[in-house]
Amino acid sequence: MWLFALPALLINVCIILVPAVLTFTAAFFMWDGVGKPAWAGLANFQNMFADPVFWSALTNNFIWTAIFLIVPVCLALVMAAALLMAPKARIVVQSIIFLPRIIAVAVTGRIFQGMIFSPATGVVAWLNEHGFSISDPLADPDRSLYAVAAVDIWHWWGFLAVVFLSAMRQISIDQIEAARLDGAGFFALFRYVLIPGIRPTLTLMLILTVIWSFQVFEFIFIVTRGGPAYGSEVLATFAYRHAFFEGDVGQAAAAACVMSLFGLCATAVYLWLQITDDAQST
Amino acid sequence: MTMTRRQLVAAIPAAALAASLPRDVRAEDGRKVVTFWFGQANSDGQAALRNDLVEAFNASQDKYLLQLEVKGAAVNNLLKVALVAGNGPDIVQTAGPAYLTAIANAGQVLPLDDFAEKYKWKDRFLAPLLNTSVYGGKLYALPRDYESMHLFYNKELFKQNGWKQPTNRQEMEAIADAALAKGVIPFGAGNADWKGVNEWLMTVFFNNVAGPDNVRKALAGELPWTAPPFVEAVELSKAWYNKGYFGKNYFSLTIEQSFLQVVNAKAAMAFSGTWSFGTKSYGMSKPDTVIDVMPTPTLGSAFTGSLVHLACGATLSIAKNSQNAEGAAAVFEFMLTRKFYETMNRDWPGKWALPVKDLPPDMLQGIGYPLFEKTIANLHEAFSKGQYGFTTWTFWPGATNSYLIEGIEQVWLNKITPDAYLTRMQTLFSQEAKEGKVPPLPPRTA
Numbered sequence: 001m002w003l004f005a006l007p008a009l010l011i012n013v014c015i016i017l018v019p020a021v022l023t024f025t026a027a028f029f030m031w032d033g034v035g036k037p038a039w040a041g042l043a044n045f046q047n048m049f050a051d052p053v054f055w056s057a058l059t060n061n062f063i064w065t066a067i068f069l070i071v072p073v074c075l076a077l078v079m080a081a082a083l084l085m086a087p088k089a090r091i092v093v094q095s096i097i098f099l100p101r102i103i104a105v106a107v108t109g110r111i112f113q114g115m116i117f118s119p120a121t122g123v124v125a126w127l128n129e130h131g132f133s134i135s136d137p138l139a140d141p142d143r144s145l146y147a148v149a150a151v152d153i154w155h156w157w158g159f160l161a162v163v164f165l166s167a168m169r170q171i172s173i174d175q176i177e178a179a180r181l182d183g184a185g186f187f188a189l190f191r192y193v194l195i196p197g198i199r200p201t202l203t204l205m206l207i208l209t210v211i212w213s214f215q216v217f218e219f220i221f222i223v224t225r226g227g228p229a230y231g232s233e234v235l236a237t238f239a240y241r242h243a244f245f246e247g248d249v250g251q252a253a254a255a256a257c258v259m260s261l262f263g264l265c266a267t268a269v270y271l272w273l274q275i276t277d278d279a280q281s282t
Numbered sequence: 283m284t285m286t287r288r289q290l291v292a293a294i295p296a297a298a299l300a301a302s303l304p305r306d307v308r309a310e311d312g313r314k315v316v317t318f319w320f321g322q323a324n325s326d327g328q329a330a331l332r333n334d335l336v337e338a339f340n341a342s343q344d345k346y347l348l349q350l351e352v353k354g355a356a357v358n359n360l361l362k363v364a365l366v367a368g369n370g371p372d373i374v375q376t377a378g379p380a381y382l383t384a385i386a387n388a389g390q391v392l393p394l395d396d397f398a399e400k401y402k403w404k405d406r407f408l409a410p411l412l413n414t415s416v417y418g419g420k421l422y423a424l425p426r427d428y429e430s431m432h433l434f435y436n437k438e439l440f441k442q443n444g445w446k447q448p449t450n451r452q453e454m455e456a457i458a459d460a461a462l463a464k465g466v467i468p469f470g471a472g473n474a475d476w477k478g479v480n481e482w483l484m485t486v487f488f489n490n491v492a493g494p495d496n497v498r499k500a501l502a503g504e505l506p507w508t509a510p511p512f513v514e515a516v517e518l519s520k521a522w523y524n525k526g527y528f529g530k531n532y533f534s535l536t537i538e539q540s541f542l543q544v545v546n547a548k549a550a551m552a553f554s555g556t557w558s559f560g561t562k563s564y565g566m567s568k569p570d571t572v573i574d575v576m577p578t579p580t581l582g583s584a585f586t587g588s589l590v591h592l593a594c595g596a597t598l599s600i601a602k603n604s605q606n607a608e609g610a611a612a613v614f615e616f617m618l619t620r621k622f623y624e625t626m627n628r629d630w631p632g633k634w635a636l637p638v639k640d641l642p643p644d645m646l647q648g649i650g651y652p653l654f655e656k657t658i659a660n661l662h663e664a665f666s667k668g669q670y671g672f673t674t675w676t677f678w679p680g681a682t683n684s685y686l687i688e689g690i691e692q693v694w695l696n697k698i699t700p701d702a703y704l705t706r707m708q709t710l711f712s713q714e715a716k717e718g719k720v721p722p723l724p725p726r727t728a
Contacts, residue, residue, distance in 0.1 A: 032680075033362045035388035113474070119531045120539050138474075139533035141695050225477055228533045229691040241688075244359045246681040247384050247719075 020260070026253035033249050044254040053230050054255070057238040060145050061262075064234065065213035067146075069206060072153045076160035077202075081190050083161070084168045094165065097158035105155070109222030112151045113138065141231025144224050148232055152219045160205060167201035168194050200277070207270040214262040235259045307605040313347040316609040317371035320350055321357040326560065328352060330629035338625070339616045346609035365390040365601060372604040373613060375426070375596055378676045379414040379721040380683060382597045386415075386422040387718065391599035393420040397611040406618065408665050410724035411594050411637040414676065417722065423597035424614055427556075428637040429673070430590040430661055431486050432575045434558065435551040436544050439466065445550070449588075451518075451581045458527050461550045470542075470549030471528040472535025479537060480687045481674040483519065483528075485591055486553050486578055489671030491515035493584025494726060497672050501723055503715050507708040508701070511584055516693060516700035518581060523694040533691075545572055553578070556661070557595065559632035559654045570653045577660070590664045592724065593673035594637075624649065637665065668727035677721055679714035682707060 027044055029037035048054045079097060083090045100108065116122045119136045127134050137147035171194065179193045195202065217236035220226060226237035235255050243252035307315045323331055331350060339348045351371075353360055358377055364370035365385065374391050376382045385391055398404050398421050404412065407425065415423035440446075443464070448454040458468035473479035488497050492511035499505035500512070522528065529535070529549065541558060543549035552558075559569075577588035598617075600610045616622060618638060626634040628649035635658055646655040664670055674683055685707055692698045714720060 032384045032388070034366055034384050034390055117534070118474075119534050136531060136534040139531065141691075141697065227477065227688070227691055229695045229697050230688065241684060245684040248681060 023253045023256050023260075026249055027257050029250050031249040032247040033243065037250075040250055044250040048251055048254045048258075053233060054235075054238060056230050057226075057233040057235050057255075058258070060232065061214055061216070061234050063145060064149060064216055065210055067149050068153070068156075068209050068213050071149075072157035072160055073202075073206065073209065075153075075157045076164050077190075077195070079157075079161040080164035080168055081186070081194050083165050084194070085186065090165075094162060098162050099158065100155045101159040103155070105218045106222055108151065108155050109219055112154075113223050117147060138224055139228060141227070141229040143231075144228060145232040148219050148223050151223060152216070155219070163201065163205060164198060167198035171197035203270065203273055207266050210266040211263045214259050214266075309347040311347070313345060314606045314609050316346050316348050316373065316606050316613055318348060318350045318373040318375070318610075318613070319353045319357055319361060319371045320375065321353060321377070322355050323352050324560070327630045327633060330626055330633075334622060334625040334629055335617075338622065339613060342616060343612070346606070346612055348609075348613055361385075365603075368603045370601050370603070372601055372606050372610045374599040374601050376423070376599070377596060378594050379423075379597060380676060380678060380680060382415060382423050382599065383417070383679070383719055383721050385599070386417050390602050391422050392602055392604065392607060393422060394424070394600065394611075395421050397600075397607075397614070401611070401615050401618075403614075406638050406640050408637040408639060408662075410592060410665055410668060410670070410726075413724050414594055414722055415597055415599075423599040425594040425637050426596040426598050426617075427594065427633065427635045428661055428665060429556040429593035429595045429632075429635075430664075430670070431482055431553055431555050431578060431593075431673070432558075432590075432657065433551055433578045434541075434544055434554055434573050434575055436547050436549070436572065437574050438572070439547045439550055447576045449579050450586075451579075454579060454581065457550065458522075458525075462526060466547070467529040467543055467549035468527040468551060469522075469529070470540040470544045470552040471532055472537060472540035473532065474534050474539075475536040477687050478675065480690050481683065482555060483553055484515075484686055484690055485671070485673045485675075487515040487519040487581070488512065488674070489591055490578050490580055490589055491518050491582035491584070493582065494589060494671035496584060498723060498726060500711075501672060501677055501720060503712075503720075507711060508704045511582070512704055513700055514582060516690070516703060519690065520693050520700060555593070555595075556632045556635065556657065559651070559657070560630055570651070573653070575653060575657050589671050590661055590669075591673045592665060592670035592726075593676045595675075627654070635661075637662075639666075668725060670726060672723075677723065679711070679719035679721070682711045682714055685710055 026037070028040060028042070030040045030043070031037035079093075083093055086093075103111075114121055117124055117136050117138045119125050119128060119134075119139075124134050124136055137143040175193060175197070176189065179189050184192065215236060216234055217240070220232050220234055220237055221240065224232045226233035226241065235258060239252040239255035239259070242248045242255065309315050320331060331352070336348050336350050339346075357375075358381060361370055361374065361376070362385070365374070370390075374385065376385060382391075394403070403424060404421070408428075411425040411428055412421070415421060415425065435447075443460065445457050445460070446453075448457055461468045471479060471483065492509075492515045496505060496509070496511045500507055500509070523532070529540070529543070535543075537554075540549070541552055541554065544552045577590060579588045580586055598614060600607045604610055617634070618636065623634075623636060623638075624646070627646055628651075631649075631651055631654045646658060649655070674686055678686060689698070689703050689706060693700055693703045711720075
């Protein structure tokens with residue numbers, strides 16, 4: 001049996017475990033990416049914790065996580081429940097809401113940057129020309145994170161809705177019919193049948209959302225590059241900037257370790273929930 | 283052909299071994315291949331690279347075959363990774379001496395002194411630019427071009443309003459205020475696609491307010507960045523930003539959009555660099571009729587007159603692991619020919635202004651771009667005489683320069699004070715100076 005698992009194990013060791021160990025090791029060295037690394041002990045972590053930009057990035061990651069645990073999840077749950085109740089509209093609506101997911105991240109970022117938010121060429125420009133006074137949210141350090149989050153929500157929530165819909169469709173139709181016969185309306189059905197019915201999927205998606213939120217990079221890098229004035233800086237852009245613009249791979253690795261820590265915590269919570277569930281069901 | 287499982291298993295280590303062996307560096311016609319990675323190039327640039335460099339070089343001799351790949355904006359990152367893995371191109375192009383420093387210190391590129399001796403490069407290049415690539419007495423790169431910040435302006439707009447070229451801060455601010463009053467943006471600027479625009483502006487503020495001598499002292503570690511001249515420079519940049527001199531949409535406009543504001547008379551002026559002469563792609567078929575260039579005047583009391591800023595936008599080296607160093611040097615020598623200089627500057631102005639003594643700028647008279655020709659001639663003279671300021675992207679070490687770019691946004695957007703900004707810059711600079719990361723500084727004359 002172990003022989004069958006060997007290829008997958010080897011691939012995982014090569015592309016996950018080895019880079020993870022190397023990154024963890026790099027966090028304890030001063031390295032500019034091309035020269036010889038020098039032992040630094042905990043200096044990279046000390047420097048990072050002393051940097052206000054790191055704390056700003058970490059805060060932004062928490063804000064991002066909170067937004068993504070609430071907004072797209074709620075939107076997706078409601079949409080999935082509505083589609084479950086309206087089978088005729090399901091295919092068309094499902095396709096429409098899933099469409100953003102098909103568009104590449106880079107393209108989506110550029111579309112929003114140039115055609116929506118831009119005060120020179122975007123919808124914002126058109127609104128300004130027609131009497132509305134709207135400034136570009138991407139240019140405001142207090143709003144840029146939320147603007148990029150809106151872009152990512154647009155890209156993400158449809159996928160989430162489709163996943164939830166698939167899970168809801170596994171719920172026994174008898175259970176739904178019985179609830180209806182008992183007089184349950186949409187919200188009662190949603191609250192007492194659908195949500196409990198998809199709890200394992202919901203838990204998994206929430207945990208994945210936390211993990212992905214601490215890895216968020218593409219949209220922020222494409223749309224704002226973490227700016228302006230570090231307004232949308234997150235741990236991944238912090239790490240990228242240190243590694244590739246400042247030639248400080250050690251500091252970038254230290255930031256990556258912090259990102260991994262949150263991912264590991266989220267995974268531990270998921271495993272604990274699963275073990276608890278398994279214990280209850282046996 | 284189908285392979286048996288046993289053959290397949292045997293092929294894996296064989297393929298791994300083959301991958302680790304030196305690359306086949308001969309083309310089908312027997313010529314030794316020279317590889318070269320280029321960064322960003324617009325369509326004009328790619329055509330110029332193909333016709334004026336690759337095809338022209340390959341047609342010029344039968345020993346070497348140049349193969350060029352345009353890698354895009356990530357080329358600096360790709361290059362570092364490839365060099366460490368021993369798998370980079372033969373010709374290593376960096377984005378300037380500040381980028382070269384780490385690579386040269388790490389021994390990833392060859393000293394060029396023997397080639398320099400053979401081809402007399404040390405006699406032919408302008409010393410201030412060539413010396414930016416000398417570390418420990420050895421030459422590690424050739425400068426590909428010289429650059430400087432310039433003040434572009436709309437000729438017609440100036441004429442209509444009776445504005446004269448400003449010679450000091452008061453005159454400059456008078457024009458800017460007059461422009462604002464007319465609903466014209468004083469300086470077209472935008473960093474939506476390239477945050478480095480921040481450092482273009484800060485190069486002007488540091489040098490033209492604090493003065494090039496003070497900047498040189500700071501780079502040499504003789505004056506802290508927190509000294510009053512630099513505080514004045516940062517405060518002026520903040521004041522101009524807050525007064526709206528750079529428009530309301532600085533963070534939302536791309537470089538091209540902001541430059542077009544000057545072309546379309548929506549903005550009066552723009553601080554931009556020599557690279558902007560490739561602005562035919564910005565919608566100007568005849569730039570000379572629309573815009574002109576003036577040297578940036580003093581903006582403080584540290585010096586009088588106007589100033590150009592010494593910059594090298596790219597350096598060319600030979601990789602330590604190159605299988606064909608002679609071929610790479612032959613490509614460099616080809617780039618120094620009159621024909622290449624003429625054709626490349628005609629087809630892609632501002633990108634390959636080789637800082638070479640024996641290719642005088644008046645050669646550019648034939649390319650039909652008087653504005654570019656005039657500017658290059660002025661630069662050539664200023665750099666030859668040692669009269670210049672220092673650009674951030676050429677002389678500031680990596681982390682300090684990165685903070686210079688990112689941190690100034692915090693100042694402009696009132697998140698931190700100029701003092702806090704400069705204190706942080708000084709901390710980073712001290713550390714990098716201690717680690718030997720500051721590029722060599724050429725002397726300057728008054």
